[in-house]
Amino acid sequence: MDKEFQQKLAKILERNDWHLGIGDVENATGISQTKLRYWERKGYISSLQGKGQNRKFTYSTLMKVYQMKLYLDQGYTLAVAAEKAASKNHIVNLLKRVIFDRYEGTETIDGQMAINLGSPVDDPEHLIFAFVTEDGTDLKIFPTSILKD
Template identity: 45%
Template sequence: MDEDETNLIKRFPMEHIVLGIGDVAEATGVSQSQLRYWERKGYIRSQEVGDRKNRKFSYKTLMQVEQIKTLQDQGLTLVAAVKQAQRRKDLFDALRSFVNGRFSHISMKDDGDMQINLGEFEPDPTQELIADRVDGQWHFKLIPAVK
């Protein structure tokens, strides 16, 4: 992976991807009327655009709708599915925050092994924390920081 790919990973604007209600309904199999109901109940949120009649949903909301539907299909009530989906969303948001805050660089070799630089090792700013994936296994090491 070159520097351009590293920057693409760091700057992928997931929160800027927006879809219409019809797109979300088609992608998830949840009807538009059900999406409007979920929005009225506060289970999902849309972004108002233009004349305030059209609503757009973020990609993150599309994923939340998919989670709720999947959990309902597994037998959970709507309220339980919403709670579980929110918990999963919170976990993924924490993971994304970690990656955004720590991710410095990624490189991949032709054989699929990769190295992720997680930046400065806080107890010792002269070192950087590196995660190496070799043969599918992750290993961590410290290397001298490049300044």
């Protein structure tokens, strides 16, 4: 992936300006519109007011509502569920940043698809690759010459 496209894609995802109606959030999470409005009044979530005063929620808020529901189902209070969900959201944002900062493309190595995560900062002669398997993700380091073969 060329760097310019990578940067543009990262900005699009960072802006997170996809909007969903309150009914969409209800359908996706199982949380009623009444509860969503209550959570918003309490400051746990937020929305934008669209045309006709319809609430519009970002994808990030959808994920927060989903996380809150999981914590509530585990017996946490609403306040604690919101706090934990906000913390998870921060981790997700860090992971997105890592992916977009490090992604250099994909390669086929020994018949397996590998994600090129670039060189370690102090070792430009090697590349880090992530191999996703059914059992998880493995990281392996190869000499940069692997791309020339």
